[in-house]
Amino acid sequence: MKREMDKFDRINRRQFMQTGAKVAAGALFATLGASKLFGSAKIPALTPVNSVVLNNGLKMPVLGFGTLYLGGSEGEKCVAEAISVGYRLIDTATIYNNEDAVGAGIRRSGIDREKLFVTSKVWVDDSGYEKTKKAFDTSLNKLGLDYLDLYLIHRPRGDVKGSWKAMEELYKEGKIRAIGVSNFEPHQLRDLMESGEIMPTVNQIEAHAFFHQPESLEFLKKNNIQMEAWSPFAQGRNELFYNDVLAEIGKKYNKTNAQVSLRWHYQRGIVTIPRTSQKAHMVENLNIFDFELSDEDMRLITKLDLNTTQFPEWD
Template sequence: MKKYLILCIFSILSISIYSQIGRSVPEQTLSNGVSMPILGFGTLYLTDSIGERCVAQAISVGYRLLDTGRIYGNEEAVGKGIKKSGIKREELFVTTKVWVSDMGYENTKKAFEESMNKLGLDYIDLYLIHRPRGDIKGTWKAMEELYEAGKIKAIGVSNFEPDQLTDLIAYAKIKPMVNQIETNVFFQQHEAQAANEKLGVQVEAWSPFAEGRNGFFSNQTLAAIGKKYNKSIAQVTLRWLIQRGIVAIPRTSSKEHMIENINIFDFELDASDMQQISKLDLNTSQFPEWE
């Protein structure tokens, strides 16, 4: 019994400590002055009751940036997880996205309202065009109007190449504030990051662990660096991203891994570490089927 009580106390203290870490996550200031956490929680594939549980758990251990999308089919679950957490709405930064089939002025307006209703929110912190397909101009106009009406705090895109981003900016009344693109150690996106930053657009990394592809979780270079700091491969990778000024949104259904992923603010990679990781770059997408 005594041993059980000690374990319970330790668990409560651990959650409290990691919650403090979550609340101290550094923020990136977007071009319109809005701040977003540099580390968040991705929800792709986390649907129904699993999604609800994971979102509530992620919030409980300190995550404040939550990322979903209409095509994920889990906006309702994310909304239920938010409600279950009991956290104040203003403490969260919630992102969702308009999918290809909803592109166009009227369709985007409708899709946005449906997303907001499923999430159970009265505004969205960040709304993105999920892919550069279809009527981008009409969709962007709708997003600009929703932004000006105060229903969205920031607008942006996802999976846009620098030239596609430049084309959008040429006719946009309001420039995109974020571009969410694949960024991991095998596809490091240095040139894309430089191009985005030159345009005043914040880069956000989806799938920072490459979904484990190419032997990511057994990579010897990352493991050796992690050993120096008593950190995991996942932690080293997330630290590498935030030191580059890139927002990261790792996904996991494990509470233990949620805590692990957010516990990256007590160490810093040195120049040698960063150089070693740079050599892992294959400069090619790890998800060719999504291109």
């Protein structure tokens, strides 16, 4: 799986840059050949990232860095590089088995802890009150941090209510700045809201050009819960980086399919956490705040919705 993902990063995603295009720190993109993708060489480093305000008043960056499959020395390097080019939201999870690498990357970056927004998640095997408390402590120790900005229940399985009670207590103790969930459907989230004391701040779910989740988005907005999209590029599945519709839209703004995808999420009010191991792509993904998709662009992307997950093996 990791080998396949690296292949997407190196090849399938990018065949769009012109020879000599400048990236952060003076690095250059090489010519990668002709393709359907239309890109821009205009990629500034340290692009400022806007924030949303969660229902508890905490500010959260609208664009972050995902770390799935990024472990060991590579993970450490990627996290440090992501921070160096401007990312402040860093997302990890117990099941990713890379919290130690993420923590090492944070330390390597030299950034002040207060400037970061770090998320982790409790896995199904650790569901329940006591196990969640223990899992949280383990995550903090691996990350080398004193607190988390956001802690999520990774999937709606096991003793969800026990986990939520533990997270509520950790939140009240100041060890977590915000608590939320991941992969919850509206009815599952509604049940948790009715039984819990503290309102979830975030629901991190699958969302991308081929799976729009409009019902979930509407429910979350109605209840003032922030939607966050994992795999906003569908990990390159269904040839997202070659999609003609996204490419034609991008051509108008001199942007790539990836940038159009992230901008589409942003205009829908969704936080995203794209993952890449390539510094040039990290910088490219930040460069989405200098253009705006038209209503017609948004309508065309709506037609791409297949209304089904692109990750059936994860259900």
